[in-house]
Amino acid sequence: MIMELQESSISPAKYWTILKRRWLATLSISIVVFGVSQLATSLKKPLYVAEGKLRFQRNNSTSSMTGLGTEIGKLVPLMEQSNPMNTEVEIIRSFPVIGTTINRLELKDDKGLALKTKLFLKNLTIKEVKGADVLQITYADTNPKTAAQVVNELMKVYLEQNLSSRRAEAAAARKFIERQLPKAELVMRRAESELAGFKERNRIISLQEEATKAVEIMTDLQLKINDTQSQLANIESQSQVISQQLGMTPDQALLMTSISQISGIQDILKEIQQLQSKLANRQTILEENHPEIIDLQDKIISLNRVINTRIAQALGKNKLQTEGNLQLSTLQQQLSGKLVELESNRLGLTSQVNSLLKLQFAYKKRLNNLPKLEEQQRQLDRKLQAAQSTYSLLLQKLQESRIAENQNLGNATKISEAEIPDEPNLSAFASYLTSALLSILAALITIYILELQDKSIKTVDEAKELLDLTLLGVIPTASRWKKSSKQEEIDPYNQSIILRDFPRSSISEAYRMLRANLNFMSADKELKVIVITSSVPKEGKSTVAANLATAMAQMGRQVLLIDGDLHSPVQHKIWDLMNNQGLSNLIIKEEEITATIKKVMPNLDILTSGIVPPSPASLLDSQRMAALMANFSDKYDCVIVDTPALNVAADAVTLGQMADGVLLVVRPGVVDSVNAAFARELLAKSGQNVLGQVVNGVIVKNEPHSYYYFQKEDYSQTINQESQETVKI
Numbered sequence: 001m002i003m004e005l006q007e008s009s010i011s012p013a014k015y016w017t018i019l020k021r022r023w024l025a026t027l028s029i030s031i032v033v034f035g036v037s038q039l040a041t042s043l044k045k046p047l048y049v050a051e052g053k054l055r056f057q058r059n060n061s062t063s064s065m066t067g068l069g070t071e072i073g074k075l076v077p078l079m080e081q082s083n084p085m086n087t088e089v090e091i092i093r094s095f096p097v098i099g100t101t102i103n104r105l106e107l108k109d110d111k112g113l114a115l116k117t118k119l120f121l122k123n124l125t126i127k128e129v130k131g132a133d134v135l136q137i138t139y140a141d142t143n144p145k146t147a148a149q150v151v152n153e154l155m156k157v158y159l160e161q162n163l164s165s166r167r168a169e170a171a172a173a174r175k176f177i178e179r180q181l182p183k184a185e186l187v188m189r190r191a192e193s194e195l196a197g198f199k200e201r202n203r204i205i206s207l208q209e210e211a212t213k214a215v216e217i218m219t220d221l222q223l224k225i226n227d228t229q230s231q232l233a234n235i236e237s238q239s240q241v242i243s244q245q246l247g248m249t250p251d252q253a254l255l256m257t258s259i260s261q262i263s264g265i266q267d268i269l270k271e272i273q274q275l276q277s278k279l280a281n282r283q284t285i286l287e288e289n290h291p292e293i294i295d296l297q298d299k300i301i302s303l304n305r306v307i308n309t310r311i312a313q314a315l316g317k318n319k320l321q322t323e324g325n326l327q328l329s330t331l332q333q334q335l336s337g338k339l340v341e342l343e344s345n346r347l348g349l350t351s352q353v354n355s356l357l358k359l360q361f362a363y364k365k366r367l368n369n370l371p372k373l374e375e376q377q378r379q380l381d382r383k384l385q386a387a388q389s390t391y392s393l394l395l396q397k398l399q400e401s402r403i404a405e406n407q408n409l410g411n412a413t414k415i416s417e418a419e420i421p422d423e424p425n426l427s428a429f430a431s432y433l434t435s436a437l438l439s440i441l442a443a444l445i446t447i448y449i450l451e452l453q454d455k456s457i458k459t460v461d462e463a464k465e466l467l468d469l470t471l472l473g474v475i476p477t478a479s480r481w482k483k484s485s486k487q488e489e490i491d492p493y494n495q496s497i498i499l500r501d502f503p504r505s506s507i508s509e510a511y512r513m514l515r516a517n518l519n520f521m522s523a524d525k526e527l528k529v530i531v532i533t534s535s536v537p538k539e540g541k542s543t544v545a546a547n548l549a550t551a552m553a554q555m556g557r558q559v560l561l562i563d564g565d566l567h568s569p570v571q572h573k574i575w576d577l578m579n580n581q582g583l584s585n586l587i588i589k590e591e592e593i594t595a596t597i598k599k600v601m602p603n604l605d606i607l608t609s610g611i612v613p614p615s616p617a618s619l620l621d622s623q624r625m626a627a628l629m630a631n632f633s634d635k636y637d638c639v640i641v642d643t644p645a646l647n648v649a650a651d652a653v654t655l656g657q658m659a660d661g662v663l664l665v666v667r668p669g670v671v672d673s674v675n676a677a678f679a680r681e682l683l684a685k686s687g688q689n690v691l692g693q694v695v696n697g698v699i700v701k702n703e704p705h706s707y708y709y710f711q712k713e714d715y716s717q718t719i720n721q722e723s724q725e726t727v728k729i
């Protein structure tokens with residue numbers, strides 16, 4: 001299984017680890033800073049602090065009661081998250097207030113010169129009293145009387161400035177309003193004149209009432225039009241019936257009625273009728289050329305001429321054909337008169353309908369124009385209201401500004417004068433506390449600088465985060481290794497094979513866990529050839545290779561451990577073997593394979609480096625080496641190759657191309673971030689199959705948490721116990 005770190009990189013335990021690592025420098029700096037601070041405090045003159053208080057009102061009470069001038073001097077923040085009290089603090093700290101105080105009190109510095117504003121502000125403290133609109137003003141000085149005088153004079157100068165500022169604001173507001181008031185009045189008069197002219201031009205009294213009345217009138221007009229049109233239709237129907245009965249139009253009936261009323265026409269018509277009757281009788285007896293017949297015809301013609309002459313004289317241009325019967329019966333005369341009457345009524349109703357339609361159109365046109373007139377009137381009304389409101393507001397503000405200008409009250413009052421202090425401000429406890437805080441701060445800065453300059457990898461977390469490789473194993477270390485009860489010192493190389501010498505130790509379990517993790521990785525693809533390397537020398541890659549080979553051999557697998565470090569080989573030292581023959585001899589074909597490989601324990605064979613050649617890279621990057629690796633892979637279940645560090649030579653990269661994977665050993669406290677990053681980049685660019693990383697030489701007590709199931713114990717005791725048991729056996 002692949003192990004994951006459970007600790008957060010920003011946990012308090014990590015900082016405790018850093019503190020333990022830097023305790024000597026931290027303690028030294030803390031002691032020095034504490035001593036210097038105490039020395040400086042003892043040589044410094046004691047300071048006396050005087051205190052005074054100012055109260056601020058959000059609104060002036062007099063203005064609130066009168067309702068005038070309430071906005072002038074009101075404490076209102078300009079921004080949503082700002083505090084108006086902070087503004088007053090900055091005003092008190094401003095140069096005009098400070099400078100006036102210094103000049104009035106004639107304050108001097110240590111050299112007898114006028115006190116600088118910067119030095120004055122250094123001794124001045126102004127803070128807001130929590131939960132109250134009160135500012136606390138304190139001043140520190142070696143002379144207690146001077147400290148009290150400064151605070152009282154400073155509050156006095158500020159109050160004078162506050163009052164004069166309010167008056168100046170009120171005066172400026174009054175002058176501005178006095179200049180704007182005539183302009184506002186002129187704008188209001190113009191708006192009134194425009195509204196009056198608009199109403200006069202459009203004959204407007206009340207548009208709303210006019211619209212209501214117009215709708216009512218149009219309704220009445222429509223009713224009258226409908227009634228008149230109904231009467232007109234009735235009259236036209238009657239006129240049409242009578243015209244058909246008479247066989248004449250109303251104009252003709254009018255003419256016939258007029259003719260019948262001409263004086264003498266009817267008598268002549270009767271006489272003509274008599275002559276016509278007589279002529280008809282005589283024609284039955286006499287011939288047409290008879291003188292009597294001719295005489296009767298002449299008389300009839302003469303009488304017709306007389307009728308035509310009289311009709312022409314009576315009617316003028318309205319001539320009527322006289323060939324028809326000009327004599328109407330009584331019924332015809334009555335019908336003719338009725339027809340004439342109907343025609344007269346028709347003409348009257350037609351004229352009335354036209355008049356009503358014209359009146360209706362005029363009202364409709366006016367009504368359609370009313371919305372536009374209402375919109376124009378509303379615009380003019382709004383303009384007038386705005387002008388009137390502005391004028392009224394300016395009049396009100398003018399009165400307020402005049403009253404505020406004459407008020408002698410500010411929004412700040414003195415509630416506590418400064419008294420001459422009896423004791424210095426800084427007590428012994430405060431002095432020690434200040435020195436302690438300074439020493440702690442210096443210690444923290446020192447730790448930060450040392451950690452910033454130290455590029456080495458110190459913990460497992462840092463190694464995992466920097467390299468971003470799978471963590472396959474964490475190998476702890478011990479402070480002392482003793483192999484016998486006599487506590488004799490031995491060769492460090494002979495104590496490297498922990499799995500062989502101390503199989504029940506926690507370190508051995510760490511190597512077994514590494515072996516298990518590699519087995520899990522080879523579930524899909526078998527890992528037979530593994531190259532082990534590191535970023536820099538002294539990271540324990542050879543020890544890891546030897547113990548990993550031992551762990552795999554103990555599982556019954558045939559393992560070959562190859563010392564591929566032809567620059568500085570150590571596997572022969574670890575296993576206490578002769579190195580006169582080895583890998584270099586096989587590559588140049590000086591020896592047989594069976595003669596150079598040595599069995600050191602069941603299932604585990606060792607191929608030492610052999611004689612160190614002048615050019616190791618050319619030997620390893622050869623066809624012979626590739627053939628040897630293929631041969632070893634066929635004969636053994638697992639081949640582990642110990643290679644030089646990546647910053648020494650690129651042999652690990654070369655051999656990694658012949659292997660199934662590369663295992664990178666990282667040792668905190670030995671490798672730095674620069675070399676580790678270089679190693680990671682080199683492996684990535686060369687296309688290596690990096691299996692993961694093994695963090696070696698971990699001091700468990702320096703780690704925030706123990707990994708796997710390691711306890712924070714003394715490993716030397718564990719190893720010594722096993723050593724003693726071995727001796728007893």
